[in-house]
Amino acid sequence: MEPKQLREAERAFKYFDLYGSMRGHKIIVEDMARMEAYHSAIFKNKSEMIADKVILDVGTGTGVLAVWAAKAGAKRVYAVDASNAAQLARRLVQSSNLSDVVTIIHSKIEEVEIPEPVDVIVSEWMGCFLLKESMFDSVAYARDKWLKPGGLMLPSRATILLGLYAPGNDSDRTNVVKLKLEKEIAEWKETVSNLQSLDVDYSGFTDELVQDLSDYFLKNNIRVNYLSPNNLASTPQKVLEFDCATVDPTTLVQFSQDFNYSISKHAEITGFLGWFTTDFPNGVVLDTGPGPTYNHWGQYLYPLQESFKVAPGDQVLGTITVGRYPDEPRFNIIEFKYQVGKVPEHTALFNMGNVQHLDEGSKTLLH
Numbered sequence: 001m002e003p004k005q006l007r008e009a010e011r012a013f014k015y016f017d018l019y020g021s022m023r024g025h026k027i028i029v030e031d032m033a034r035m036e037a038y039h040s041a042i043f044k045n046k047s048e049m050i051a052d053k054v055i056l057d058v059g060t061g062t063g064v065l066a067v068w069a070a071k072a073g074a075k076r077v078y079a080v081d082a083s084n085a086a087q088l089a090r091r092l093v094q095s096s097n098l099s100d101v102v103t104i105i106h107s108k109i110e111e112v113e114i115p116e117p118v119d120v121i122v123s124e125w126m127g128c129f130l131l132k133e134s135m136f137d138s139v140a141y142a143r144d145k146w147l148k149p150g151g152l153m154l155p156s157r158a159t160i161l162l163g164l165y166a167p168g169n170d171s172d173r174t175n176v177v178k179l180k181l182e183k184e185i186a187e188w189k190e191t192v193s194n195l196q197s198l199d200v201d202y203s204g205f206t207d208e209l210v211q212d213l214s215d216y217f218l219k220n221n222i223r224v225n226y227l228s229p230n231n232l233a234s235t236p237q238k239v240l241e242f243d244c245a246t247v248d249p250t251t252l253v254q255f256s257q258d259f260n261y262s263i264s265k266h267a268e269i270t271g272f273l274g275w276f277t278t279d280f281p282n283g284v285v286l287d288t289g290p291g292p293t294y295n296h297w298g299q300y301l302y303p304l305q306e307s308f309k310v311a312p313g314d315q316v317l318g319t320i321t322v323g324r325y326p327d328e329p330r331f332n333i334i335e336f337k338y339q340v341g342k343v344p345e346h347t348a349l350f351n352m353g354n355v356q357h358l359d360e361g362s363k364t365l366l367h
């Protein structure tokens with residue numbers, strides 16, 4: 001195999017491997033905000049949206065959305081998953097006595113043959129900051145191939161929001177990053193001095209290590225929950241909004257959006273805070289934004305190297321660019337360019353280079 005093909009094969013294996021067992025699904029099934037939103041989305045107005053309809057569940061995982069669709073009266077449900085979770089879905093469908101309505105297909109959606117066009121596509125494809133994992137590509141592929149003209153997408157709209165994080169009474173997560181960095185550097189200085197007693201001098205590497213660690217700690221976003229919306233220095237702004245039925249997925253690969261925040265209070269801004277909402281056609285909204293309710297995506301905090309103070313009437317102007325890693329297109333790179341008053345423009349670049357919520361498992365780790 002060519003090295004590029006090998007890399008792609010490994011990538012596909014790892015992604016679907018993460019979702020291939022109950023361990024990978026635990027955190028999403030435990031997320032009650034997510035589960036309740038999809039439950040309402042399927043059952044509210046079910047007689048118009050779901051009853052007697054043919055449904056395609058893209059990425060069925062443990063099969064929950066397919067089971068709900070069948071219980072809401074769907075005529076037939078095709079539930080497709082490329083990972084071994086298809087076996088879990090088969091069990092949930094069997095134990096729910098719905099095998100005559102739901103057909104489980106263990107395949108990538110891009111490779112599957114479905115016997116008929118469908119009236120509705122349901123999918124839970126959203127990643128952190130909406131687009132991480134790049135699963136919407138597969139949903140759009142299924143939409144263009146299998147959805148009847150005028151068919152329904154669940155969810156129907158998706159929106160990314162961005163705010164300025166000014167930690168009033170929240171424990172300041174950006175500060176945690178800086179403290180971690182200071183601790184590592186203090187430890188290193190002690191190591192350099194210990195090693196001098198063994199007649200080897202590492203002091204020449206300190207600057208490099210400081211740069212390396214600060215790149216690592218301050219260029220990775222932090223996933224947070226339970227932040228108070230009061231700790232935003234102004235109203236959040238939309239970075240992206242699209243109609244799931246019509247959006248061209250290639251426009252999501254890389255895009256930029258300007259922002260212009262009018263500050264309403266005295267605050268010290270230590271980072272940008274991002275999250276998403278999805279809307280369903282019957283008025284149900286899944287909102288992953290800051291507040292007292294946990295969700296497994298959380299909000300993404302992008303800590304700034306230098307915090308800055310703002311006052312009422314100030315404006316924070318800039319541009320966010322969201323792109324994909326060239327070597328791992330399921331992950332994002334985020335760049336902020338921003339400016340306050342006449343101060344020269346700053347740039348902050350972040351990696352979103354792991355599938356944190358899957359690796360970390362339990363929601364208790366997110367406090």
Ligand SMILES: C[S@@+](CC[C@H](N)C(=O)[O-])C[C@H]1O[C@@H](n2cnc3c(N)ncnc32)[C@H](O)[C@@H]1O
Nearest residue numbers: 019059060061081082083085107108109124138
């Ligand atoms: C976030 S999980 C959602 C699982 C389930 N629908 C739920 O709501 O609990 C996404 C699922 O989509 C599957 N998936 C992602 N891309 C896929 C593709 N191209 N073809 C088939 N399954 C895919 C993954 O294996 C994973 O099980």
